[in-house]
Amino acid sequence: MDRDELGAWLRLTLSAGVGNGAARRLLARFGLPQAVFQQSESALQQCVTLAQAKALCTVPSEWEALLDITWQWLEGADPQGPARAVVTLGDHRYPQSLLDTEDPPLLMYLMGPARLVTQAPFPVGRCLAVVGSRNPTAQGADNARLFSRTLRGAGLTIVSGLALGVDAAAHEGALDVVTEAAAQVAPATIAVVGTGLDRVYPRKNLDLAHRIATHGLLVSEYPLGTPPLAANFPKRNRIISGLSQGTLVVEAALASGSLITARMAAEQGREVFAIPGSIHAPQSRGCHALIRQGAKLVESAQDVLEELRLPSAPAVDRQLVDSGSACSNTDPGIHGGADSPVLKALGFDPMGVDALVARTGMDAASLQVALLELELEGRVARLPGGLFQRLGTA
Structure with missing residues (x-):
């Protein structure tokens, strides 16, 4: 151009x-x-x-x-760094999956490896959107990363929005399995952002954005210099779902923007998946609503792969998702492991120390020691408000 x-x-x-x-x-x-x-x-x-x-x-x-700014941005790309491009509706690189939607963007700004930016169409391979709460539970963030890791290992490109919480965990999970061979075929992950590509929002995800630009793609329909305006983020969700064969909602409150993405996916004729959670967790209510409306309930990455008619994921990664945690190598002892009385009492809902004392019969001091051991082992997460939550199913 x-x-x-x-x-x-x-x-x-x-x-x-x-x-x-x-x-x-x-x-x-x-x-x-x-x-x-x-x-x-x-x-x-x-x-x-x-x-x-x-x-x-x-x-x-x-x-x-x-x-002037856009031309300088295109011409000023570092030859040793990510490539840059603007892809328009008239470009041979424009993805067919977006052309098939009701409102494809007129143009998109891209940043990523040259081999991916110049491909036709640019998101070669099959894509799955993974979205959810910006404030997930510890289990929700864990699920987002582990599901994305396994699904990427099975050949899917993970698409999300670079937001805090589930989005960031999904991108991280996909980047966990970056291999040279896979990167030649398709991006590990695609981040569709709500700002110009000369900005990163939130700033906390700056390093993550750089990693995505190295092994995946950053995509935006907004002109350079566009700040993080609230109205832009729901609008960009149609691109997240439009690039993807399906959308997996990990955790979402009833007012979550992730439900917008899921609705758009359904309207675009794409699959919608949801992970169920605790009936007491506000972050699970959106997923439960989606399931009542016909979304596919998924308990493992294999459920997604079967619905999309894709080969099984590698056994080692599938085990990680099914277990929900990459556990430590420490001896579980009396407080750790699947037989821990504290884990059994904790269940899978967030719980305070007083409730755990009542359930276990332990004194508060011993219970705090047990919780600290489990937290160091990566089996329990400490939440705001003095609550604790079990991680994984082990």
């Missing part, structure tokens, strides 16, 4: 009041954006309103600066 073509696409996206739907009608009628801007106001009104036609005949005030 040369500078003039890029400029025409950017101008189309900046034209006031001209959304994706109107832009697609114009492209279908007149061809590429350069041809659109050669039309008279009256000719444009055959596809759009008078106000939209007037906007298209006026050069946006911010257009020239954005074109």
Whole structure:
């Protein structure tokens, strides 16, 4: 793409009041954006309103600066670092899975290894969205990482949104199994973000974003310089689901944005999966609602693979997901291991020390020692509010 073509696409996206739907009608009628801007106001009104036609005949005030910034961003990529690209609806690299959705973005900014950015279409391979709460339980974060690790090991590219919580854990899990052979075929993970690609939000995920740019893809439909505006994040969810064959919701409250992604996936004709959780956990209620509405209940990564008609995951990774924890090598002793009375009393719901004292009959001091041992072994997580939660099923 040369500078003039890029400029025409950017101008189309900046034209006031001209959304994706109107832009697609114009492209279908007149061809590429350069041809659109050669039309008279009256000719444009055959596809759009008078106000939209007037906007298209006026050069946006911010257009020239954005074109300069974007061209410099493309041309200034470090040859030793991630490649950069802008993929438009008219580009051979545009993914068919997104073209098949109701509202495909007009253009997308990409950052990642050159071998992936230049492929046609760019997300080669089969993709699964893994989404969930920004404030998951310890078990939820563990599930997101371990499910993603196993599913990536089975050949799926994990797609998520780079948010804190489940999103970050899903990306991390996919990156845990990066291999040179697999990276030649498909990205380990794709992060669809709600800002311009020259920004990382949240900043806590800066290192994770750099890792994704090395072994996966960062994707955005928003122009460079776009800050983290609240309205952009629900909108980008249609790209997360649209790139994917299915969406796995790990944990979600009833008001979670993850349910938006799941709804969009269903509307796009894609599979929706949900992991059930405790009836007492607010983060599980969204998943339970999805299951009542027809989402596939999954208890292991194998359930997802069978539904998508994919080969089984490697046994070692499947065991990790089924167990829910990569356990330590310490001797479990009287307090550790599957026979621990504290683990049996704790169950799988968050619980305070007083309730555990009542259940186990132990004195508070001994119980605190046992909980500390289990926490160091990675079998129990300490939660806010003085609560503890069991990790995994062991």
